[in-house]
Amino acid sequence: MKILFLVLVIALPLNFSSRQKEGGWRGIAPLHSTRADVERIFGASTNECKCIYKSPDATIHVEYAIDRCKGVIPGWNVPGDIVLRFTVRPTVQQNFSELKLEIEKYTVRRDDTFTTYYANRSEGIEYAVSSDGMINSVSYIPSGGDYGLRCSGFPGQDGSVTNHNRFDDYGDLDFNSETGRLDTFAIALDRTANLKGYIVVYAGKVACPNEAGSRANRARAYLINKRALSPTRILAIDGGYRERFSVELYALSENADPPNIVPTIAPSEVKIVKNQRCN
Amino acid sequence: MVDTLKYSDCAEYIAWLINKVAEQTGKPFESTDIMGLFEKTKSQPRGGGGWAWGWYPQGNAMINIYTLSYYSDNPRGAARIPYAYGERGVHEVIHLSAKGGLGYNEAELTKAARALEPNGRFIDWDGALKNHCLPPQFR
Numbered sequence: 499m500k501i502l503f504l505v506l507v508i509a510l511p512l513n514f515s516s517r518q519k520e521g522g523w524r525g526i527a528p529l530h531s532t533r534a535d536v537e538r539i540f541g542a543s544t545n546e547c548k549c550i551y552k553s554p555d556a557t558i559h560v561e562y563a564i565d566r567c568k569g570v571i572p573g574w575n576v577p578g579d580i581v582l583r584f585t586v587r588p589t590v591q592q593n594f595s596e597l598k599l600e601i602e603k604y605t606v607r608r609d610d611t612f613t614t615y616y617a618n619r620s621e622g623i624e625y626a627v628s629s630d631g632m633i634n635s636v637s638y639i640p641s642g643g644d645y646g647l648r649c650s651g652f653p654g655q656d657g658s659v660t661n662h663n664r665f666d667d668y669g670d671l672d673f674n675s676e677t678g679r680l681d682t683f684a685i686a687l688d689r690t691a692n693l694k695g696y697i698v699v700y701a702g703k704v705a706c707p708n709e710a711g712s713r714a715n716r717a718r719a720y721l722i723n724k725r726a727l728s729p730t731r732i733l734a735i736d737g738g739y740r741e742r743f744s745v746e747l748y749a750l751s752e753n754a755d756p757p758n759i760v761p762t763i764a765p766s767e768v769k770i771v772k773n774q775r776c777n
Numbered sequence: 778m779v780d781t782l783k784y785s786d787c788a789e790y791i792a793w794l795i796n797k798v799a800e801q802t803g804k805p806f807e808s809t810d811i812m813g814l815f816e817k818t819k820s821q822p823r824g825g826g827g828w829a830w831g832w833y834p835q836g837n838a839m840i841n842i843y844t845l846s847y848y849s850d851n852p853r854g855a856a857r858i859p860y861a862y863g864e865r866g867v868h869e870v871i872h873l874s875a876k877g878g879l880g881y882n883e884a885e886l887t888k889a890a891r892a893l894e895p896n897g898r899f900i901d902w903d904g905a906l907k908n909h910c911l912p913p914q915f916r
Contacts, residue, residue, distance in 0.1 A: 545800075545801075546892070547892045547895070549892075550801060557802075557803055559801065559888060561888075570891060585884075585888070587802065587803070609882055609883040609884075610827050610828040610829060610868075610869065610872065610883065611828070611829055611830070611872045611879055611881075611882045611883065612828065612830055612879075613882040613883070613884070615884070626882065626884055628882075629830070629879075634882065635884070635885075637884075657900075667900075667904070668916065669913075669916060671914070674853055675853055675914060677851055677853055677854070678847065678851060678852075678853030678854035678855075678856065678857055679854075679857070681846075681847050681848045681851050681853075681854040682845050682846060682847060682854055682858075684848075685846040685847070685848070686846075725848075740898075741898045742898050744900075760900070
């Protein structure tokens with residue numbers, strides 16, 4: 499009987515229906531389960547990262563909080579070793595269409611390997627589907643009901659779902675070098691009339707006053723004044739703060755949602771300075 | 778791409794990354810030799826020149842690199858483009874480094890890059906790749 503049961507477990511695809519998700523997956527829920535909870539179910543991880551677990555029917559990759567507001571998905575007010583996100587890779591792959599999901603409730607993004615990601619933030623789930631239509635993995639992410647756990651200074655939406663692919667990104671370049679990047683961006687926008695350009699700037703851990711906003715506006719002004727792009731097509735966004743200054747450029751269709759803003763540190767952790775770099 | 782791979786520890790880092798993503802996903806790799814894989818991709822019957830797709834046994838593995846442009850009145854744009862092409866080529870070939878061809882997607886490689894450098898200050902694996910493979914002014 500035991501043998502028959504094992505065969506059934508191995509042969510049947512995992513059930514990834516939303517109903518199962520409501521109580522987490524096999525009792526694990528992002529922002530609520532601990533490392534001890536995970537290890538009670540799957541045993542201790544023997545992997546170097548202490549984050550990969552094996553079961554007969556799946557490999558589970560768990561990403562834990564490092565501390566309050568810290569971790570691979572920043573801004574969640576939970577202590578270290580709480581599950582932030584986990585990804586289940588089934589041993590037996592299932593066809594995505596068999597789930598019969600209401601696709602209109604999902605944001606859809608495709609990466610450069612033709613893997614399509616279907617994400618539903620309110621349910622806290624994201625499917626990665628290979629180009630052949632098979633489910634590659636399922637990620638369980640913080641769900642809509644948990645937004646009360648966001649740390650102060652972080653936007654409501656976290657970075658667990660990437661909604662758009664970036665056109666380019668760069669760090670703290672001098673303005674002359676930055677114009678080279680902006681030129682490439684401008685030409686791409688110029689070639690396709692219905693694209694809108696987003697400039698998202700994150701100031702670093704040591705920042706000038708209003709640095710992100712002023713750098714985003716400077717880049718926007720360059721695209722408008724030097725490269726003659728229409729002001730209505732270029733948006734400048736102050737993204738908040740990250741460990742290091744960074745700029746992200748997006749070229750999106752006019753009716754697309756704006757890119758997700760994903761700061762990684764709270765304003766309270768930032769040192770504001772006034773020095774030569776700020777001029 | 779050859780120059781990109783020669784920069785700093787780029788080639789060595791890529792070998793670590795491919796080993797790590799293979800370990801984490803359970804999907805074995807084809808090779809960690811990016812130029813060898815690139816030659817293999819070029820010799821595919823329908824090869825071409827940012828996305829990656831296809832499988833070596835089927836003879837349809839290919840990468841596509843989008844063109845980047847610059848204005849003639851600003852040489853700053855032109856200076857970076859060879860580096861950007863080199864990095865993008867390496868990026869796409871890494872996607873094809875799984876056994877048989879296409880196998881490692883963006884999410885899987887980002888997890889592998891984070892496992893290799895838990896304190897690395899990058900948002901995704903492409904940021905890590907740039908840190909290892911491009912001079913600072915072109916990242």
